Amino acid sequence: AAIVEHTFNVQNLTISRLCKRQVITVVNGSLPGPTVRVKEGDSLVIHVINNSPHNITIHWHGIFHRLTVWADGPSMITQCPIQPAGHRYAYRFNITGQEGTLWWHAHSSFLRATVYGAIIIRPKSGHSYPFPKPHKEVPIIFGEWWNTDVVALEEAAIATGVPPNNSDAYTINGLPGNLYPCSKDRMFNLDVVKGKLYLLRIINAAMNMQLFFKIANHKLTVVAADAVYTKPYLTDVIVIAPGQTVDALLHADQSIGSSYYMAAHPYASTPLVPFPNTTTRGVIHYIGGASKTRRTKRVLMPKLPSFFDTPTAHRFYSNLTSLVGGPHWVPVPHHVDEEMLVTIGLGLEACAKCPNSKFAASMNNHSFVLPKKLSILEAVFHGVDGIFTPDFPNQPPVKFDYTDPNITQTSPGLLFVHKSTSAKVLKFNTTVDLVLQNHALLAAENHPMHLHGFNFHVLAQGFGNYDPTRDRSKYNLVNPQFRNTLAVPVGGWAVVRFRADNPGAWIMHCHIDVHLPFGLGMVFVVENGPTKSTSLPPPPPDLPRC
Numbered sequence: 366a367a368i369v370e371h372t373f374n375v376q377n378l379t380i381s382r383l384c385k386r387q388v389i390t391v392v393n394g395s396l397p398g399p400t401v402r403v404k405e406g407d408s409l410v411i412h413v414i415n416n417s418p419h420n421i422t423i424h425w426h427g428i429f430h431r432l433t434v435w436a437d438g439p440s441m442i443t444q445c446p447i448q449p450a451g452h453r454y455a456y457r458f459n460i461t462g463q464e465g466t467l468w469w470h471a472h473s474s475f476l477r478a479t480v481y482g483a484i485i486i487r488p489k490s491g492h493s494y495p496f497p498k499p500h501k502e503v504p505i506i507f508g509e510w511w512n513t514d515v516v517a518l519e520e521a522a523i524a525t526g527v528p529p530n531n532s533d534a535y536t537i538n539g540l541p542g543n544l545y546p547c548s549k550d551r552m553f554n555l556d557v558v559k560g561k562l563y564l565l566r567i568i569n570a571a572m573n574m575q576l577f578f579k580i581a582n583h584k585l586t587v588v589a590a591d592a593v594y595t596k597p598y599l600t601d602v603i604v605i606a607p608g609q610t611v612d613a614l615l616h617a618d619q620s621i622g623s624s625y626y627m628a629a630h631p632y633a634s635t636p637l638v639p640f641p642n643t644t645t646r647g648v649i650h651y652i653g654g655a656s657k658t659r660r661t662k663r664v665l666m667p668k669l670p671s672f673f674d675t676p677t678a679h680r681f682y683s684n685l686t687s688l689v690g691g692p693h694w695v696p697v698p699h700h701v702d703e704e705m706l707v708t709i710g711l712g713l714e715a716c717a718k719c720p721n722s723k724f725a726a727s728m729n730n731h732s733f734v735l736p737k738k739l740s741i742l743e744a745v746f747h748g749v750d751g752i753f754t755p756d757f758p759n760q761p762p763v764k765f766d767y768t769d770p771n772i773t774q775t776s777p778g779l780l781f782v783h784k785s786t787s788a789k790v791l792k793f794n795t796t797v798d799l800v801l802q803n804h805a806l807l808a809a810e811n812h813p814m815h816l817h818g819f820n821f822h823v824l825a826q827g828f829g830n831y832d833p834t835r836d837r838s839k840y841n842l843v844n845p846q847f848r849n850t851l852a853v854p855v856g857g858w859a860v861v862r863f864r865a866d867n868p869g870a871w872i873m874h875c876h877i878d879v880h881l882p883f884g885l886g887m888v889f890v891v892e893n894g895p896t897k898s899t900s901l902p903p904p905p906p907d908l909p910r911c
């Protein structure tokens with residue numbers, strides 16, 4: 366195993382997109398930032414130097430961080446931010462037990478709009494993929510672009526409690542594509558050779574939207590999701606929520622000289638939440654033989670599903686399964702120690718004196734607030750009181766019934782939420798079943814829930830109320846997906862199971878970016894195990910101070 370070292374210089378850059386010049390914050394002068402390429406078993410050291418004007422942290426999304434929770438990165442959960450003016454922090458962690466595609470992104474304010482990049486984990490030397498070796502591997506990273514300062518945009522959203530304006534474009538590898546103004550030359554192009562196999566490493570780094578993705582005249586075979594191998598799944602459309610990754614094989618089987626658009630646009634789970642109904646695209650060109658150059662005269666466009674096509678989204682999301690017995694396959698633990706029913710959604714801030722309550726998102730009516738003085742992990746390690754409260758409940762405060770109109774719209778016990786910094790403390794090695802139930806108080810919508818530090822087995826999902834007597838029998842205990850981000854169906858539920866076998870403070874939150882500052886998050890504090898090798902190590906000496 367190797368030690369892979371990178372330096373990430375965070376700085377501002379002026380670039381032009383959509384006919385405008387805009388100052389953005391990026392890593393090493395590029396959008397997306399650098400791709401981190403490692404093999405399973407390698408160690409990473411990433412020196413982050415902050416030369417931007419913003420406080421920043423970087424999160425390694427989906428990495429298990431075995432005993433390296435100090436490198437996880439969410440601001441005020443595992444560290445104070447790295448301050449401007451050249452302050453730095455070295456993120457040190459190992460890659461164990463996962464292969465495929467993950468990604469890194471800023472985890473403080475709205476900065477991840479432009480501060481993100483791919484992490485590609487290949488098998489150790491001497492090991493191979495559980496599928497035919499691809500000729501080339503191609504990151505496909507979706508993003509969102511705003512013609513404005515994204516940090517100011519989010520600050521305004523937090524101050525008013527109104528979600529930020531929609532983005533002005535979607536992007537593929539930082540490029541909007543030619544359906545947007547001034548973007549003819551800002552389109553992702555991929556040259557392929559007829560007969561070859563390509564591995565697309567697809568990442569949804571968009572801030573707000575789930576996406577449908579298609580390539581005209583081609584099918585794709587999904588082979589991994591969130592850096593876990595899946596049973597090969599043939600499909601003509603990929604559905605991907607913010608935070609998720611999908612690895613898919615593309616067989617280049619069309620004729621030399623032809624070109625095809627790849628395109629992505631939103632899956633909008635509800636008409637109640639406005640979304641930009643625009644499309645990003647790139648082109649695949651078959652070159653070779655007499656066709657040495659790209660032909661772009663006649664390019665075929667794929668027909669994407671309609672924006673509200675929940676059946677297509679649900680089919681894709683719920684049909685993926687893990688590759689039983691494949692590399693690093695983890696069977697589902699059968700014994701469960703804790704069961705939690707957690708409502709997720711948007712309510713109103715409980716505030717007696719406010720004439721108009723602000724929107725506030727919550728989990729079990731706790732609207733999460735980041736601590737200000739010290740990170741939760743430092744509070745845990747040093748035993749500092751008053752930073753968080755270990756009171757996150759196993760049940761919502763009011764019996765939840767999605768189908769009861771009295772409860773869904775008017776029950777104050779559910780609609781009005783309380784601000785707190787709540788954690789659920791778990792004994793080492795506890796196995797937890799989490800029933801995530803979307804409620805319909807203000808707008809039922811699909812929330813992509815992400816858990817740091819662990820993957821969870823996705824046992825079942827559905828629409829309406831979760832009903833234990835009916836739905837327990839549906840659990841897939843044989844080959845469920847094992848992933849770090851799950852799109853909980855709109856107005857529905859999902860059951861996930863994970864084993865808390867890594868001590869630390871791990872945030873779980875909605876990956877629609879502004880939903881976290883609105884409060885859609887909570888923290889699992891996992892206690893130390895019985896031995897040194899199952900206990901939190903001390904913080905690294907260069908951990909940033911608040």
Ligand code: C2O
Pocket residue numbers: 424426439470472608815817872874876
């Ligand atoms: Cu990809 Cu807490 O985030």
